[in-house]
Amino acid sequence: MASDTTKEVLTDLSPVIKLYKDGTVERLFGSTQVPPSPDDPATGVASKDLNISPVVQARLYLPELTEPNQKLPVLVYYHGGGFCIGSAFSFLDQPYINILAAEANALIVSVEYRLAPEYPLPIPYEDSWTALQWVASHVTEKPGIEKEPWLTEHGDFSKIYIGGDSAGGNIVHNILLRAGAETLPGDVKIVGGFLSHPYFWGSKPIGSETKEEIEQSLQYKVWLFVYPSVPGGIDNAMINPFVEDAPSLSGLGCSRLLVCLAEKDPLTSRGILYVETVKKSGWNGEVEMVEVEGEDHCFHIFNPETEKAKDLIKRIASFISH
Template sequence: MASATKEVLIDLSPVIKQYTDGTVERLFGSPHVPPSREDPITGVSSKDITISSAVSARLYLPKLTHPSQKLPILVYYHGGGFCLESAFSFLDHRYINHLSSAAGALVISVEYRLAPEHPLPAAYEDSWDALKWVCSHVHDQNISETNFEKDEWITEHGDFNRLFIGGDSAGGNIAHNIAMRAGSESLPGNVKILGAILSHPYFWGSNPIGNEPKENIEQSLLYRIRLFVHPSATGGIDNPLINPIVDGAPSLSGLGCSKLLICLGEKDELTGRALVYAENVKKNGWKGEVEEVVVEGEGHCFHVFDIETEKAKDLIKKMASFISQ
């Protein structure tokens, strides 16, 4: 009720509002839930860890077939338009439990800082720092850069020859940009990313593609959200971080992974641009393997919101196969 008496500075309903006094009201999202020693549905165990003063994460360990089992590693970035949701939220916790179980993967779900309190590129930097922290476990000594000790799940069960990154929506955008950075910067121990999952990635631009709005483009919610979370972006909505296919963007041949899975929903506004992105990856001389999956009749991140549908289960199986093969 108190927010009704305050003056609104930016209204991005039904997503978020910012008031002139600097306070922020998030209008969409699911509540935070604690980690579980053993999830009753999947059997996956989870715990929360601190990576740095700015970054934390929730780790997921599926049931092991033997105590010394090595597992593929998935560093995952949640969605929410860079301004909503959390690695600790109900929707993400439920989803990652299922994905970790299906893939038999050790998952590190990253809690990066959100805009507008922490505008982009904060989320990109946090996500890169989290990946570096994970990769630093290949060294024998503790991790001096962060002053935080190693995690025993990663040390004992992580297989760094099978390192994956992934994310949905904003997290899919982050995964792309992390893969691009990994193509030009070395990770600790010279660890390489085997594959990346871009699920309904949040790419946008000033020239409409596919189902994107053709009129009043600057008034569309996805356009306005991006400028809200990254007000300092050179080129605005056509900054390569959000529009990787814009003229002058870094070549997609620089993706620092060996295979790429792009998961989309037919009815999602973001699908058309993601498909053009996939074609550009193939045409730009990248040496890896690209696969696109478009789920008929479904919208944005449907598999996170309603995980019990057959189409959601099938998509999670597809992601799991991509990781486990």
Template structure:
């Protein structure tokens, strides 16, 4: 991309994104897109791209089957990227999701929601809810949707999971809260939720967070004001701060199993720990697991899924989904 150094910057959110006053957007992170594959040479996983609605697309992953009629757990997955970059099609998330599908023996629907700042929040949440409803609608006999044969033939709707990494984990949290108050098609229930390095923030520190990070200039705070400028409460909007005074109780999570995966060096880890503790104290009647990986940083297992610690975390994710 040509340099934009001479143009006036509206939002400098380096090293993630720059937004210029003339409307130009310069994404500073992300990896190239890669095609779907009828069979990955390493994992044996098949992938394909589908259209859910004119605005919402997805990439589906089907692991190698031991039986042509085999039923598999279903994971509706939301990718990370700070709400502003990447997709199911980029190398980083395609490679990770392919590995997870093989390890967990799970049918994965990786959702391509619309990105900010071209599409301010809450559009990403709306797209993500649309995708979940589309997947679940496969259980309804007289549905008007165009059914996907992989989901129809191989999806086990008694083992429906929702999960995501970073911004995708934020989306997954909000989607499963919504599922706690809005019945899904066929009154289907989500079995489990996993949140991996969830993107949560607020105006006041929690746990051992540094006070100096809460002067309104932290990257998370500035990013949120760029991607959701109309958010009631700003950085204390319940969508990004589940501990805000007006946030809905985590008692309302619409699932029965929860796994929270964190990394020791991640600046958002204290909020992930508080999230797991708050769910336990809320009276929520489900199983809560918390994993904190020593010596690692935000989404390390996606950035390089081949390190020993990344492999171990992916195995734990897979065990949660497939158990």
């Protein structure tokens, strides 16, 4: 390619994303979108897309009903992708959420929050909270809110769950803290949250990590890329819940937690620390941890058909349908 037509790269976070000096963003992984399916042939789950607000969309999943007025647990789900790639409409998420909806027999609202760098943090957190408020608003008689028939007819609002993988797991943590401090519409309560391979990081080495490894890591670079104005950098409480001035985990706004980890995932040591910190915090709930041997980050999404992936999805499903 002639040099005068070669675009200059401003930030190269391969294999995730590239930002060019002209403002163009190239997402290198996991964001290819597929349409919803009125009737998934493998699971029988129906899905459709809708607008929650002028800027937040979602894909809704409804499993096969056994009776016309059946009420189901509701899961608000946040996809992964380091806050800068991935999508609720991704070719990776569609099969995974279909399986989870069928397995849990739950109505799932998979949230399409806006992504960095075009919409840096905290915008993805705000969009995620907006989506949860919208779901909860279905129990109120508030005028002006367009209600979704699947939720009004089949949502059991005494069984609201939130969950997410990777960056989505980080979102779940931050949303649970906010739900512990703020009231949701209709005083709806979150029963449980699952954090799968949650994206937590920090400047202090844990286990066998070195300071240099931490600072050279993609996890470190991605956080500063998606939240360039972040106070405290990599030790901001939103990415590092273990710093001294972080909100106490005793304030998590749910009564049950499930943390899913994988042996080979570099995020696992912080996931284990998260569970230990929750237990010591005085939080008045029930926390469970699953660590899958021999597997890496979000393996169950990249290939949901393996035995270990099926087992983990069943585990998450039983947490929701409990």
